[in-house]
Amino acid sequence: MIESNAGDAIIRIFHVHKHYGAKKALIDITLDIPKNEFLFVTGQSGAGKSTLLKLLYLGEAASEGHVLLDGMNLSRIPNNRMPMVRRKIGVIFQDYKLIPTKTVFENVAIVLEAMGRKSRLIQKKVNNLLRTVGMEDRAQSYPPSLSGGEQQRIAVARAVAGDPKIILADEPTGSLDPESAEIIMDLLKGIHRRGATIIIATHDHEMIRKTGGKICKLDQGRLVDFKKADMIL
Amino acid sequence: MINFKRAIRDIHQNRMLNTITVVTISFAVLIVSSFMLFFANADDILNSWKKGIRIIAYLKPDIPDPEITEIQEKILEMYGVQKVNYISSSQALETLKEQMKRQASLLDNLDTNPLPDSYEILMKPTFRRWDKVEDLAKQITLLDAVGDVEYGQGWLSRFSNIFDLFRVLGYAMVGIFFMAAVFIVANTARLVLYARKDEVDIMRLVGATNSFIKAPFYIGGLLQGVAGGILGLTALFCFYVIIATNISQGFAVGLIQIKFLSIQASGVVLIGSTFAGWLGCYISLRQLLK
Numbered sequence: 290m291i292e293s294n295a296g297d298a299i300i301r302i303f304h305v306h307k308h309y310g311a312k313k314a315l316i317d318i319t320l321d322i323p324k325n326e327f328l329f330v331t332g333q334s335g336a337g338k339s340t341l342l343k344l345l346y347l348g349e350a351a352s353e354g355h356v357l358l359d360g361m362n363l364s365r366i367p368n369n370r371m372p373m374v375r376r377k378i379g380v381i382f383q384d385y386k387l388i389p390t391k392t393v394f395e396n397v398a399i400v401l402e403a404m405g406r407k408s409r410l411i412q413k414k415v416n417n418l419l420r421t422v423g424m425e426d427r428a429q430s431y432p433p434s435l436s437g438g439e440q441q442r443i444a445v446a447r448a449v450a451g452d453p454k455i456i457l458a459d460e461p462t463g464s465l466d467p468e469s470a471e472i473i474m475d476l477l478k479g480i481h482r483r484g485a486t487i488i489i490a491t492h493d494h495e496m497i498r499k500t501g502g503k504i505c506k507l508d509q510g511r512l513v514d515f516k517k518a519d520m521i522l
Numbered sequence: 523m524i525n526f527k528r529a530i531r532d533i534h535q536n537r538m539l540n541t542i543t544v545v546t547i548s549f550a551v552l553i554v555s556s557f558m559l560f561f562a563n564a565d566d567i568l569n570s571w572k573k574g575i576r577i578i579a580y581l582k583p584d585i586p587d588p589e590i591t592e593i594q595e596k597i598l599e600m601y602g603v604q605k606v607n608y609i610s611s612s613q614a615l616e617t618l619k620e621q622m623k624r625q626a627s628l629l630d631n632l633d634t635n636p637l638p639d640s641y642e643i644l645m646k647p648t649f650r651r652w653d654k655v656e657d658l659a660k661q662i663t664l665l666d667a668v669g670d671v672e673y674g675q676g677w678l679s680r681f682s683n684i685f686d687l688f689r690v691l692g693y694a695m696v697g698i699f700f701m702a703a704v705f706i707v708a709n710t711a712r713l714v715l716y717a718r719k720d721e722v723d724i725m726r727l728v729g730a731t732n733s734f735i736k737a738p739f740y741i742g743g744l745l746q747g748v749a750g751g752i753l754g755l756t757a758l759f760c761f762y763v764i765i766a767t768n769i770s771q772g773f774a775v776g777l778i779q780i781k782f783l784s785i786q787a788s789g790v791v792l793i794g795s796t797f798a799g800w801l802g803c804y805i806s807l808r809q810l811l812k
Binding site: 375447 | 523524535718720724726727729734
């Protein structure tokens with residue numbers, strides 16, 4: 290079992306298996322992730338990085354084992370409680386997953402609307418977020434008219450809009466040029482400094498080297514390493 | 523309020539699909555409300571005709587006065603009878619003379635009054651039906667003093683029966699078109715949901731509850747129902763004005779006076795179309811957003 294200080298853990302994973310039919314995507318993963326950690330989940334393509342993140346944001350359920358997120362056992366969460374759990378998490382995808390028919394403003398605002406926030410507060414907060422990610426002048430643009438880097442900045446703004454405790458990012462810079470990738474990583478570091486736990490699935494070692502934090506390495510669905518980023522370099 | 527704005531935004535984004543749905547619902551509403559309009563007016567006409575249903579019982583000659591009063595009381599006691607008017611032979615002759623006007627002098631040459639004494643029997647409103655009239659007429663015929671009984675307007679009863687059959691068909695049509703409206707809205711909601719599957723997935727990811735995701739669809743369905751209802755009723759009103767104008771200028775002046783659906787009936791149509799909009803959404807969302 291690989292774990293850090295279990296008392297501070299915001300995420301606890303106990304003997305988790307995930308399989309799709311005969312194919313085993315995750316095998317006996319046990320892991321504690323402390324609060325305010327900056328963790329990279331690395332490994333080759335098909336190692337199970339994205340699957341692990343999916344279990345955390347309730348995109349999939351574990352076939353066996355338990356995942357505890359902020360004290361809640363995800364395998365026992367009833368369907369009607371799932372939205373409340375998801376609000377504790379902000380998710381960023383490689384393909385951004387923005388709604389193309391909604392404006393930049395609306396894409397970010399939807400998180401706050403779903404939480405039932407008042408219009409005035411939504412207006413103020415979304416404008417602040419767009420300013421933070423440097424996109425306030427594109428508020429009324431539609432995602433397809435933006436570059437990949439710009440879309441990912443919107444995705445970051447959306448992920449943090451609900452002030453989540455945890456940010457999950459699946460290859461957030463995978464399809465970006467180095468300059469845009471750096472902007473995104475700077476934004477994530479800023480969010481981390483404000484107390485969020487950041488978990489990034491990536492195989493970009495250069496990014497890991499520049500950022501620091503911890504590394505959780507997967508290989509063919511197994512957790513093979515968990516250590517500080519500078520220790521693998 | 524936010525959900526209402528989202529619904530309006532969604533309708534705006536799917537303008538064509540929503541327009542087609544509203545127009546189709548309005549056609550269904552137009553057909554259903556046309557039936558209602560027809561039945562409402564036909565009922566009025568039938569009722570006014572039915573008010574004229576009466577039985578005339580002709581007495582045999584030389585019935586003494588006390589017996590005449592006795593028979594009148596007997597008839598009045600019969601089930602379904604509202605009023606019995608005695609018309610003496612002399613009264614009947616006077617009435618005939620009045621009706622004949624200039625030709626009345628022909629009757630002056632008569633030595634004796636050929637008209638018999640009679641009773642005009644009016645039925646209670648609920649008994650103004652062919653089978654009831656026939657039963658009552660048979661009972662009256664059994665009275666010794668009664669020579670003959672006349673109860674015309676059998677055609678009205680037959681017409682009324684055909685009309686009742688037609689009314690049943692009308693109800694069936696209302697049901698069919700209601701289901702058609704529900705099906706159309708359900709299909710629209712399904713198409714929109716399929717088209718926005720990614721959006722729904724994203725909304726779920728950001729912590730949206732099912733009710734938050736469903737709300738704009740329901741509001742959209744209700745608005746489609748209301749809009750379809752108003753459009754259908756407006757179209758019906760336009761047709762009504764055209765038809766009413768033609769009747770008032772045409773052959774049927776004074777004979778037929780058609781009226782539009784009452785506020786209550788229009789309200790029922792509107793509530794029906796709104797409910798169809800909601801139900802269509804409910805069916806689709808239940809299937810697709812578990």
